[in-house]
Amino acid sequence: MVKGTILVFGAHPDDMEIGAGGTLVKLHEENYDIYPVIGTVPGDASTVETRLKEAEESARCFSKNKPIILVDDPHQLDFNRKLIGKIDEIMVRIKPDTVFTHWLGDSHQDHIKLTQSVISASRNNDMDILMYERTIPGTITNASFKAQLFVDVTGQFEDKIKALNMHFSQVKKYGDKLIEALRGRAAYNGYFIGKKYAEVFEIIRIKKW
Template structure:
């Protein structure tokens, strides 16, 4: 099994978090036949009198992006929640325990616990707590999506994933989130692509995404694994 295995679970606080940070990685994984699930904890969009369909449109955008990248999309708690901050941390951990029991991944990718966004940090901490029950699973973190904060520059990847020919696929997935009446700031796709090129330049490839390895347990030959406790 490689560092990024064959059953990968990406856990995101909001729609578009996974696509922004690891959209190219997801496309590369599904392109080689890996089973990738993206679980989104909250919809992070509220309806208003003037825009009653905001939540449903963001849900539809996430589903469209999943179709582009080729992953399975799961709404944690059926997408009932709007912000991670609305949930006690113990409740988030319980939801993640149930999620990992269902998906049974060999690799989990989620937010960096040094992120600037409180929702992202709370989810990252909950993922670390949930890791207690899955010592055999590799855990990685992706960096902040908001490049205007000091935290973005402080994130230092330990692993780079070349995007190969998937830069355009990532851009198509992100474009699903640009629609009339969206209640969040428009995505700066040019800057996202520029950072992907900068990551790629660091490792001699046109574009790449960066991750931090939190825990990696390499697979062992069968005769060795039989002696593990």
């Protein structure tokens, strides 16, 4: 029996695995129905084809559903009525209990615009909305992420890395430093809850009782 329905947004392929991969694997193991939504796939035709295949392979690690692509043209990933409408249609159709998306303080404008659109589209719904940490690689911002919800992913961290490694073109591009950075961040977060690894989220909205 499905325990709940999850919508997870990432502006580009591999974003959601970087930010919430361990949590997604954990929820998948607990029989949640997870729908990955990718904002857009940048690059020329051959690059887009490669990255779409990688995204589909990666999604199999934490979902039974193929990724949904919001817009074909990266320049159309903007905070506007059209994108909000597309996201709203997905939310109405899937009826998620929980939504994961980028942090509003992220350094990448695509990440910010997508989350702004997600929040606007969810205004008439009662779903939980959680933002995952700043995407790596990225640059420093003057905003401060509020780690309000900790998820123990000690048992799922290697599966997170497995999912991320499916994005071979990007892992090859950024090298071992990306994996080392994610492992270090997860260990740092885990320290605060007495676990080896954890992922953390900032809350936009959450229901209880």
